[in-house]
Amino acid sequence: MITVDLPSSVPEPAEPPVLSRHWDDEQSWTLPNYLRRNGYQGLKAALRMRPDEVIELVKTSGLRGRGGAGFPVGTKWSFIPQDTPAPHYLVVNADESEPGTCKDMPLMLASPHMLIEGIAIAAYAIRARHAFVYVRGEVASVVRRLRAAVAEAYDAGLLGRQVLGSGLDLELVIHAGAGAYICGEETALLDSLEGRRGQPRLRPPFPATAGLYASPTVVNNVESIASVPAILRNGTDWFRSMGTERSPGFTLYSLSGHVARPGQYEAPLGVTLRELLERAGGIRAGHTLKFWTPGGSSTPMFTAEHLDVPLDYEGVGEAGSMLGTKALQIFDDTVCVVRAVTRWTEFYAHESCGKCTPCREGTYWLVQMMRRLESGDASEADLTTLVDITESIVGKAFCALGDAAGAPIMSSLEYFRDEYLAHFPGGCPFDPARATAFADGGPR
Known part of the structure; x- marks a missing residue:
């Protein structure tokens, strides 16, 4: 093991960029470069505190989860019970598969040590000795970059036994997933990490009490964890000087x-x-x-x-x-709303794990209805049927995938019902073969 001396921290401006400030540095992903940029100063500060003090500091900062729901990060950490002999686990959700989402992958490519430092701080706070990063398997370049950075951290004494000479022992595993959107759901991710088919679990119990291997587990998004080191370096007032009162910080x-x-x-x-x-x-x-x-x-x-x-x-x-x-x-204004929603609906039907009937059957029928509407082989009555099917899924599926499938349909009907009506009879008005116009500013 090669021990590393951390240089002194330098003040950082209280404005974005923070996560992406050094993405354009030459070889920004390497440990020497990260150390020059205040790297691992946050971990050093955390190790001078008690674990509960770290949790309280993150709670006070107001940092909210960056993976979707926006649940307070420090509060989630505080749910881990400390009166159990079972081991604690930290799992980072890097299964970024939501259409249009592409923030965690460049973060891990450009600054993997920022994530590793955040993992070490979080593991210390929740008293975990094992951590996992569950990465979407298709992004092989990210998996390679993370594993290389983990090896650097082990060699420098930033992972493994007695991290930075403290009492923290931490093993970190980079796990490549098998390419399923449903594994972005935290309990399906845990099942996949355990070697089973990725399907959502019935809750309760929640991961905080019975997560990975039925032990207390925190599951956080990549950006959530990567935001922690800067808070430890600069303090809660610095973090709260950005953003809004109830949604502080940068993103x-x-x-x-x-x-x-x-x-x-x-x-x-x-x-x-x-x-x-x-x-x-x-x-x-x-x-x-x-x-x-x-x-x-x-x-x-x-x-x-x-x-x-x-x-x-x-x-x-x-x-x-x-x-x-x-x-x-x-x-x-060149895009057909119905066509875009149809493609999204096809995605959710394809990615449904099939565990529950509302989602498994409902998303199939949503696709059939959307295709009919797009092709113009429908009537206004079919819009009522589409809403009925959607309402039979939203709020009734085992996990949030059913709600996700319904969101674009219901909102597009709210704002663009006339565009749906313009599809029948005859098909999509955006088809160049149709020389019809609809609404204001529509195609001619």
């Missing part, structure tokens, strides 16, 4: 689709799409914004009327959607 927004410069944009929570589009060069030339998702395809869509909605958990929720994974898919 990564993934902009894709019809924007001039798609990519990752780090900003304080509460930024608006209008502001992000200014950074991204706006909608592609000659076109206007039609609809967009604030948190991936599983969140109800927004329209151009929502350009100034604050993109934090409360603002998006009050406007009728969810912040989710902050995957902003942007669609301009």
Whole structure:
């Protein structure tokens, strides 16, 4: 083992970027580069505190989970019971598979040690000696990058026995998943990690009491864990100086689709799409914004009327959607809403694990109905049937996949019912073969 001397920490500006600040450094993923950028100073600070003090600090910071639901990270850590002889486990959910979501993969590619440092801090706080990163198996480059960084950390005494000369012993395993969207659901991920078919578990018990190997387990998203080191380095006031009161801090927004410069944009929570589009060069030339998702395809869509909605958990929720994974898919006026929703519905039907009847059967019939509507082989009465099928799934499936399948359908009907009606008879009005116009600004 090669011991490493950590250089002194230097003050950091209280503004984004934080997670992505050094992504463009030469070989940003290496340990020497990370150490030059205040790397492992957060872990060093955590090891000077008691585990419960670390949990309380993260709770005070207001850091919320960056994987979808926005549950407070420190509160989730505090759920781990300390009066049990069972081992504690930390599992990082890196099974990023939500359509439009592409923030965790570049983070792990560019700065894997930021994640490893966060894992070490979290493991110390919850008193875990084993941690796992469950990575989507298709991204072999990320798996290789993480494993190389883990090897560097072991060699430097940042993982393994007596981390940085403290009482922390930590083993970290990078596990490549088998490519199923459902494994992004935390209990299905745990089943897959244990070697079983990835399917959601009945809850309770919750992972905090009976998770991996029936032991107390914390499951956190990559960005959630990677945000922890900066809080330990700079303090809670520094973190809360960004974002909003109830959604403090910084985060990564993934902009894709019809924007001039798609990519990752780090900003304080509460930024608006209008502001992000200014950074991204706006909608592609000659076109206007039609609809967009604030948190991936599983969140109800927004329209151009929502350009100034604050993109934090409360603002998006009050406007009728969810912040989710902050995957902003942007669609301009050339896109058929019905066609886009049909493709999303096909995805959810394909990815349903089949465990529960509402999702297994319901998503199949949603696809059949959406295809009929897209082709124009339907009537207005079929829209009623579509809503009935959707309502038989939403809130009644075993996990959130059923709700995800229903979100784009119900929201698109709310905002674009006329566009559905324009499909029959005759098919999609956006088909170049049809020289009809519909609504204001529709194709000619």
